[in-house]
Amino acid sequence: MNPIDLILEPLGYGFMINALATAVTAAGVCAVLSCWLVLIGWSLMGDAVSHAVLPGVVLAYVFSVPFAIGALLFGFLAVALIGAVRDTSRIKEDAAIGIVFSTLFALGLVLISVTPSQTDLGHIIFGNLLGVSKAELIQIVILGVLALGALLLKRKDFTLFAFDATHAHAIGLNPRLLGAALLGLLALTSVVALQAVGVILVVAMLIIPGATAHLLTDRFGRMLLIAPLISVSCAVIGLYVSYYLDTASGGMIVLTQGAVFALVYLFSPTQGLLGRKIVRSLRRDAASSKHEAAAEH
Template identity: 40%
Template sequence: MREDGLLFPFQFPFMQHAFLICLIVSVPTALLSCFLVLKSWALMGDAVSHATLPGIVIAYASGLPLIFGAFAAGMVTSLVTGFLAYNSRVKQDTVMGVVFSGMFGIGIILYTSIDTNAHLDHILFGNMLGVGPGDLWTAGAISLVVTLALVLKWKDLLLHAFDPAQARASGLPVNLLHYGLLTILSMTIVATLSATGLILAVGLLIAPGAIAFLSVRRFSVMLPVSVAVCTLSMLLGTYASFWLDSAPAPTIILILTALFLVAFARRMILTRRAATHPG
């Protein structure tokens, strides 16, 4: 294939916007995924992403920007889930399941009850090829804030993820870190709304960190590896979707899933080899 053929997708403005949104959202989602994996908060990302649906529908019916509704619903879900988990004997995964299903059910009822031109498929699965300049600016601003917060506070968040009791004993504001991470999670989901939608956003919030976790041993190395994996997967998935005539978001998730399986197989081989030859 000629070089101009390989560069053909970059000639279209909608593909340029798609590649830009990939570069913008890949960094915060990858960084956040490392903390979610360490804290075993994978279900939290899933719950918050699904639970933003009622906020989106209400915002659309009220004529407000969808991101306001999504962020408000995400914050409500995060705070309610965190409060119930901290102040009850019910395990956190159970609380998340109840809150997530309830919010998602409310969202579906509202969507079917309100006359709207918004496509549910675009909300749930994203519309990366329909990203506009406004979406790029919104995602960019949110991504910048989230990235700065995670980079500046990664050591405190790391200690809180591994040992909250030690973090409290060290004088760290544990409650602020807890709810701050929930806030960052909601903001990140809003940033990825136009790219991958609600359902597939969870893939970006889990897979990069899981792949990096299986590939390296140090958390300081895990962060850049996760960013590299997420960025390359998003760019490659978007590029491949053009030639395969497929939706970009599912293609990206499939690539991340394949990389996870490769990383998992590699880790198993290394573990068996170390067990067989301990010296």
């Protein structure tokens, strides 16, 4: 089979086209948001919100409303509860995050166990990328466009908040409001990625692309381009590999992202563990060659 056939064969199935569109949408939006999450240090918050939406999804199924509505409500609830525990007690933010997300996630597991269902609600946890319907795809694209549009529209304010919240306050911005908006977008983005990789792996898509881009550049504007480029490429490659190897599609996408991160971690010219040594060695060789050439003249 030639390379063209390898690319075109999966596209002959409607479920693969829906899966590809869903994966690309989720990967792109998650990657853009991940740039801010990595800079602010909100990796654990991403984990909290992505797990906390589980009971909302189950309750949405029970009351026959779109999954996105229940997930969004519980995403915002998680953010509010974390803030309340942190601000009204001596409990620090990391502990508040752990308490809220683990409790809500456990509630979701309990609800799944007692909810009579003709469908397997377990796909909420592990993802059901190959089972995305056209109606669900439309919902995912709409939510993805809204989240991405808001991130890009307010990117300067969010970036200033990420780098220096004090300066943002000094020029008239409200850091608390910006943080709340970013957390709201985190909840919205978690819903977008939920269908692709499930609750458990959403946090990987929210962190790995930004972390990978951060190792490749020191400029935030470039991060916003590199992260989605890497994430979308990994989504497409991971989906194709899962098709031909008959593996879990969401897991393969995240595994591909992890493999790319590992390569960048090792071989990035400026930040890579081995890349820096290779660059220094090449520079020493170049300097030595110049010195020898000058000595000959």
